[in-house]
Amino acid sequence: xxxxxxxxxxxxxxxxxxxxxxxxxxxxxxxxxxxxxxxxxxxxxxxxxxxxxxxxxxxxxxxxxxxxxxxxxxxxxxxxxxxxxxxxxxxxxxxxxxxxxxxxxxxxxxxxxxxxxxxxxxxxxxxxxxxxxxxxxxxxxxxxxxxxxxxxxxxxxxxxxxxxxx
Numbered sequence: 001x002x003x004x005x006x007x008x009x010x011x012x013x014x015x016x017x018x019x020x021x022x023x024x025x026x027x028x029x030x031x032x033x034x035x036x037x038x039x040x041x042x043x044x045x046x047x048x049x050x051x052x053x054x055x056x057x058x059x060x061x062x063x064x065x066x067x068x069x070x071x072x073x074x075x076x077x078x079x080x081x082x083x084x085x086x087x088x089x090x091x092x093x094x095x096x097x098x099x100x101x102x103x104x105x106x107x108x109x110x111x112x113x114x115x116x117x118x119x120x121x122x123x124x125x126x127x128x129x130x131x132x133x134x135x136x137x138x139x140x141x142x143x144x145x146x147x148x149x150x151x152x153x154x155x156x157x158x159x160x161x162x163x164x165x166x
Contacts, residue, residue: 002026002038007047018053019127022136033057035124049073058123078108078116122155 002020004012005027012030014020020038029046030053032038037058044051044059049067053059057075067073068087077091080098091097094113095104108116 010046012044012046017127019130021130022134035127037123037127037130039063056120056124058120122152125152 002014002022002024003026004014005025006012007028010029012026012028012032014026014032015034015036017034018032018036018038020026020032021040021042023040024038024042025044026032026038027043027045027047029050030044031050032044032053033055035056036053038044038053039059039061041062042059043064043066044053045064045066047066048069049071050073051065051067052072052074053065054074054076059065059075065073065075071088076093078096079085079091079102080096082100083098083102084100085091085097086101089102091102091104094108096106096108096112097104
């Protein structure tokens with residue numbers, strides 16, 4: 001169960017079809033929409049402004065979302081790893097931003113938008129799989145003989161898709 005905290009009488013809202021990892025932290029005015037995925041160690045601090053993770057969106061591992069009083073922080077664009085979005089900045093939907101501070105470098109191509117949509121579906125499926133099968137266990141001390149792998153039918157690594165369409 002994620003760590004969920006009310007502040008000033010405002011409690012986070014998580015749609016029943018969303019998945020929030022047990023190590024994630026949600027504080028205050030946080031709204032997690034349907035089929036959204038919140039990864040391990042993510043922290044969504046709605047202790048000043050509202051945090052909205054829209055339907056089907058995902059917030060990756062260790063992401064920190066925080067806003068200003070009276071402002072909404074809405075998840076709807078692609079940010080590169082380690083990007084930092086400054087206060088009051090807006091990253092338009094269907095764009096790629098990177099850097100510190102994050103700068104929009106370009107619009108996403110039609111192909112990239114298709115990849116993003118496919119990736120989003122994988123995370124929506126991950127939300128379902130995680131809610132259905134994730135459980136705390138003790139680590140094994142040895143690799144089992146014939147150890148199975150996670151199989152996701154139809155999933156193709158982005159690096160392979162890029163090679164195929166280059």
